[in-house]
Amino acid sequence: MKRLRHQDWLNLVAAIDELYSDFDARTLPGRALSAVAKVIAADSVTFTGFDNGGEYAGLLWDTGNISDAEMEIFARYMYENPLVGAYVIERRPETLTVTDLIAREEYRRTTVYNEFYRRIGVESQLVTPLPISDELFMSCSVNTGRSDFSARDRLILTLFAPSLVNAIRNAFAYQRLESALETEACGVISINSKGKPVFISEFARQLFKGYFAGEKCEIDSLPKSLSGWLKQVKAVAETAEFRLPSEPLKIENQQGVLTIRWMYNSVTREETLLLEEKRFLDAKAFEKLNLTKREAEVLFWISRGKTYDAIATLCNISMRTVHKHVEHIYVKLGVETRTAAMLKALEIE
Numbered sequence: 001m002k003r004l005r006h007q008d009w010l011n012l013v014a015a016i017d018e019l020y021s022d023f024d025a026r027t028l029p030g031r032a033l034s035a036v037a038k039v040i041a042a043d044s045v046t047f048t049g050f051d052n053g054g055e056y057a058g059l060l061w062d063t064g065n066i067s068d069a070e071m072e073i074f075a076r077y078m079y080e081n082p083l084v085g086a087y088v089i090e091r092r093p094e095t096l097t098v099t100d101l102i103a104r105e106e107y108r109r110t111t112v113y114n115e116f117y118r119r120i121g122v123e124s125q126l127v128t129p130l131p132i133s134d135e136l137f138m139s140c141s142v143n144t145g146r147s148d149f150s151a152r153d154r155l156i157l158t159l160f161a162p163s164l165v166n167a168i169r170n171a172f173a174y175q176r177l178e179s180a181l182e183t184e185a186c187g188v189i190s191i192n193s194k195g196k197p198v199f200i201s202e203f204a205r206q207l208f209k210g211y212f213a214g215e216k217c218e219i220d221s222l223p224k225s226l227s228g229w230l231k232q233v234k235a236v237a238e239t240a241e242f243r244l245p246s247e248p249l250k251i252e253n254q255q256g257v258l259t260i261r262w263m264y265n266s267v268t269r270e271e272t273l274l275l276e277e278k279r280f281l282d283a284k285a286f287e288k289l290n291l292t293k294r295e296a297e298v299l300f301w302i303s304r305g306k307t308y309d310a311i312a313t314l315c316n317i318s319m320r321t322v323h324k325h326v327e328h329i330y331v332k333l334g335v336e337t338r339t340a341a342m343l344k345a346l347e348i349e
Contacts, residue, residue: 023174029061077112095128166245187275
């Protein structure tokens with residue numbers, strides 16, 4: 001495996017600091033493009049977004065100033081690029097170049113190369129996948145007119161990719177936070193450079209009661225288990241020369257799932273905890289699908305992934321009755337399988 005020089009590690013750390021110098025989604029494209037350019041020498045850097053169906057989502061950040069007309073050509077022929085198929089369709093997890101997938105001579109015969117890449121001066125691409133959410137998949141492409149990239153370049157982009165994913169997720173979450181602030185239905189905690197909470201929103205306090213029940217919490221402090229998790233995250237950040245971004249803390253109970261993200265500003269040294277809740281629907285909500293009260297209860301447990309024998313126990317009915325209710329649910333929803341029924345149930349959220 002290729003080993004990086006000391007200067008490479010210093011450049012990576014500096015790039016990560018720039019990436020986390022702000023949370024604002026409006027400054028994210030500039031921060032992401034500049035940070036990648038700091039660690040890999042290239043003619044241009046491009047971030048492209050695709051929806052969960054593999055279609056171009058109209059999201060493009062680029063240092064090469066690609067025109068709208070050029071993007072129309074790309075969108076028309078993009079699936080001729082084997083990298084698009086590898087990432088958007090196959091969802092391969094590794095950093096790749098075109099020549100990892102097909103011979104360069106074969107690639108040069110494609111329409112996408114001749115009508116798009118050749119015209120904008122791109123001979124080689126080094127691309128890494130950035131899975132952002134169930135609705136958005138992005139790729140980061142480092143482009144050059146040279147013949148190809150080095151093993152060092154590939155390793156650096158692979159190491160940098162998790163930080164890019166985390167920064168993009170944080171920026172989009174922060175954007176949701178700004179929107180939620182207008183209705184005051186958001187959970188946000190601001191922590192100063194000395195590690196002391198200086199602001200805890202009212203909605204965050206409500207979430208404490210729902211997901212940290214039984215833990216004593218003073219008016220200006222965090223629940224004990226949350227404080228412990230935060231200390232672990234910060235200990236890793238402070239001791240490691242280079243670290244992968246921390247995973248969010250997720251807590252699930254009967255009412256829903258709480259996701260807590262730790263966001264660190266490398267300039268001000270301040271921290272922000274962003275709390276987002278996804279509440280589960282109760283059984284009554286499924287009655288909107290023209291189901292009886294009992295059928296709605298059965299579908300509720302199906303949507304939670306329970307087996308039929310578990311549903312029988314939870315509803316205090318026989319397995320035969322469960323199957324009868326399921327038959328009626330399938331007819332009313334116009335589906336034939338358990339999976340299709342679950343998808344129908346999720347549509348009302």
